[in-house]
Amino acid sequence: MDDDLVAEAARYFADACSASGHALSSPNGPSCRCEALAARLDADNKTRFDAQTFDVSKAFLKVDGPDAFPSAEWPLPALMRTVVDEITEPPWATKYPAKRMVRVTKALAHIGELGLPPDALVRVGLARHLRLMITSFVIAHFRFNDAAKPSSPVPEVQDWLDLALSCLDSSATGQQTLPNDDLLSVVPALWRGGFSDKIDDWLQTACIRDIVAWQLDAEPHDALTEEDLNIRGGREAILWIMDRFSQTHHSTWHRTSLYWELRFSSNPEATAAEAGLPVSTLSQRPSHTGLIVEAIVSRASFALDHETAVDDITHDQLKNQVLFLLQRGFTAKAVTTLRTVLRTYPGLNEVRSMLAFCLISIDPTEALSVIERVRPEAMLPSELISINKISALWRMGEAQSARKLLETLLPSFSEKLEYLLWQPDDLAVKPGSQLRIASLTAKKWASQALAALPPLDDVKQD
Ligand SMILES: [Zn+2]
Structure with missing residues (x-):
């Protein structure tokens, strides 16, 4: 913007106007507002500059280095960054867990002195962040360990893993008791299932010290009043x-x-x-x-x-929730969820694509008309949209049209990205049957689909 130029022009004019005895602007004489205008624009320009160049991390320049212990002299951004950065880091991953504890609790205390209650900041403000970091941490253990029985030599970590396993156990709906090779089902189950509720409980009941330490087996906090929490x-x-x-x-x-x-x-x-x-x-x-x-x-x-889709649910969480429902056979529920989101935010292209994907399983004709309104974009490549379209046609019983479209589009399919897609073998069986989800690249899906689809000549139109 040219705000600085405007301010300078006003100053230039005010000087000239004053020199002329304010003859330049009006017959107002000494009550001319040229000076006031120049001063206001100048101040505004300065505020804008200050706001624009403000950098949270520069607050650490005013303290004795980012590794020092927080004091009452620290600016709020330095205190806040210390808390946000360090409380969300697994304590076991830090070099000096005891120092981390002192730094975070000291910073929290000084934030409290500035008017924001520490409990409100941690239990409300940082709740989602903490839930995210703890869950990611646990999922990483599932990923790099034996997924059926992940273990850790650190007892505090083992507590979280045991909790996750017990939640998966009770959330599995008879099909399988443990995730085993099925990491795909672990992830959404942990994000949305009982595990997430258990973290919320812990965030509400544990004392601050144990929350900072990520100590699941926590001492309860002293009674908190509403003023502490909000x-x-x-x-x-x-x-x-x-x-x-x-x-x-x-x-x-x-x-x-x-x-x-x-x-x-x-x-x-x-x-x-x-x-x-x-x-x-x-x-x-x-x-x-x-x-x-x-x-x-x-x-x-x-x-x-x-951004946010519904209330507090982010795009990724919504995706995970939908996946969670689909894998347990609650397709209609997933469709209702997505329709609700789209009613409020009809512009959410990716959500529309998810809706089409779900509908392929239960109402492929409707799926096809939803797909027509999905437009390709960075996070939603056209090959994914095409595969869903082919799947819908196939599911409708239009195997010939599906194959024709697939053969036309095949050269444009890539092997770069993996998508969650309906398993081609399942689409080959009669409509109404349960479909399974697979994570495949466009090329892989196409080659499986070509093997399962009847060749063009043999397809008889019913
Ligand atoms: Zn003037």
Whole structure:
């Protein structure tokens, strides 16, 4: 933008106007507003510059190095980064777990002094982050260990693995008791199943020390009041404060945080009061209305395709949930979920593609019409859309059309990416039967499909 040029032009004009005894602008004489305008634009330009060049990690330049112990003199961004970075790191992976504990608890205490209750930050603000990191950590153990009985020499890690195994055990619906070779079913089961609930329980009941230490077998916390767990602005305000003091770029903020920021930039006192934090704390990061409006605008189109789908569920979680339902035969439930999301966000192209995929199994004709409205994009290559189209035709009993289309498109299929697809062998059997999901590249799927589809000449039209 040319804001700096505008400010400079106003200054230039004000100087000339003053020199002329304000004859340049108006008959107002000494009450001419040229000076005031130049001063306002100049201040605005400076705020914008400060906000634009603000960098969370620079806060560490003002402390005795990022490895020091947090003190009351630390700026909030340095405290916040220390907590966010270190609490989400597995304690066993750090070189000095005891030092990590002191750093995080000290930082939390000072954040509390600045007005944000530590329990609210950890149990509410960081809940999703912690759940994500712990689950990823456990999944990594399943992946690189014997998936049927992953083990660790660290007892605290073993506790998490045992918990995960017991949750998988009880969530399996008779088909299989243990995942064994089926990592595909472990992943969504851990994200969405009882395991995720157990982490939530732990986040609510364990004392902060044990949460910081990722200690599953935890001491309960002392009774917490509502004031310990929340601030006046509620969960979204907590996320906003977390975002603005731990994330430099607006593009990685929660969407609701952008709206809080917009209100704050235009009315700091009232917004701080509404959030429930001292304005002095919030002012540790400069804010500029024009800048945040630009962030919201640039986000709006992006958000529709890539961001939150429903409430708190992210795109990946939605995908995992759908997969979880499909693998347990709850296809109709998966379809209902996806339709609900699309009713609110009809622009979610990838969700539409997922819906088409689910429908292939139970209503291939409807699937075909949904596929017509899916457009290819970076995360959704046209070969994937084509395979779903071929699968739908095949499932409808139109084996000849399916084969024809497959043979036409085959040269464009690649071996680069693996997709979750309906198993070709299953599509060959009669409609209505249960389908299985396989992870295959487009080329692999095509070669299996060509083996299972009758050759063109032999297909009789019914
Ligand atoms: Zn003037």
